[in-house]
Amino acid sequence: MRRVATYLGVFAVAAVVLQLFVFDSMRLSIYFSPLAYVGFVLLLPVNARPLTMLLLGFATGVFVDVFEGTAGLHTAVTLWTAFSRRWVMLLTLGRETVEEQTAMPSAKLLGGAKFLRYVALAVAVHAMLCFSLEAETWGNYGQVATKALVSGAVTVWAVWATSLVFTIKTRKKA
């Protein structure tokens, strides 16, 4: 029950507060379009079941699509991120960590460098897919790559900050 409450909190911070109310209200540049909601999927427990990952990824994507009026774009990309998360974890964290850990991925749990590698790779793929799909053409590849780089960097920061909020909270309670 406590875990469910924690993840409702993660969802509220990443997908609602950061994504909808903070980043969506900022109009800094055409390249600035962070995807903070992906933090919810990336911060699900390391040992989360694949089907659970898929369904929660689907729900997150639908939520963002409805509130941003993007009609399936974020659902499609978030589903891929949820589906491929285990491979990204195996690649960046190693099989041992993936099979042993059961908690929320964080710098505290995995170490700063490993956590950053994991989040950065997942966000990079997510952002590239999202902006490529949105562009619907390979003609603007430079623009898509720049947008993925700028928005991806801010997204990584947002995911890190979200995990930090809930790691600190856990430490205080313990």
Next chain:
Amino acid sequence: MYRLLLFLRRVYVPLVFLFLEGLALHFYASSSVHTKARMLVVSDNIVGGVYDRIARAEHFVSLGTTNRALEERVRRLEGELAAWRERFSAAELDSIGATLTFPHEHVVARVVRNSIGRRENFIMIDRGTADGVRDGMAVTSIDGHMVGYVERASEHNAVCVSVLNTAFRASGLVSGTEHFGSVSWPGADPRVVRLTEVPKYAEIARGDTIVTSGYSFYFPEGIFIGTVEEFTTDETRASYDIDVRLGADIASLRVVTLVDNPGAFERIKLEREVLGTDAPGTATESVNAPSSGTQTAPRPETQSATGSQSTPPRPETQSATTR
């Protein structure tokens, strides 16, 4: 059968993924600007209050800029009025005024939500059908520059298609000529739109004014779009591709004016009935215009709806609505 069950048990996750992914991609590929606007209306009904508070805070911070724009507009209109007063006596002006009709209704609205970072950007405003907003109204900045059009209005809010939406189309005219073409946003620079299909024998120069042509579902003629920044000739298509620097700064919009184009609502309603859709026709509004080119486009009376010193004064706020 047992083997089949074992196989399904092993591959059910990829199967579920493929099913859901297919569903999402199909919905994305088949959705139109109207679908997206409908989703935004739903979201606005749920979280619109929060955006409204954020917009109020932003609006408060930018009051100085808005006031300066309004002062500039008042100064310009006073200049126009003074010019008319020099030419006519008060009695003559009164008699002229009595004969004038005001075809365009205006509503002033505050921008609640806006974006520039996507390919399909929308603008949400805090006025709806209860305030006189109707689907298809043109949206202009406070100084009368083209911004977009109302796609879907609910009772107290409306979703507008921004000029920075790759699905947006309008008909633009090179002011002072009879050459017109189709205005769209290529999706790159949020300050630049593109005017295409202008014949290459048209005389174009940097700095030329581009206004709406009037061949439009949504826009009355003469609304200022922007100025020519660059243009290139496409030999094979025998036409110019013109980069137009927008007059309106979409990123910093706080307040907009909605202008009713007489007959637009009826045309939209008719199209809905004929096509069986529940929204205005695809955003390619230029389909309602004669094919782009130089045919008999009427020259706009004004260089800019409000920007020209030599234009007769226009009714600015016949029914400006405030909440």
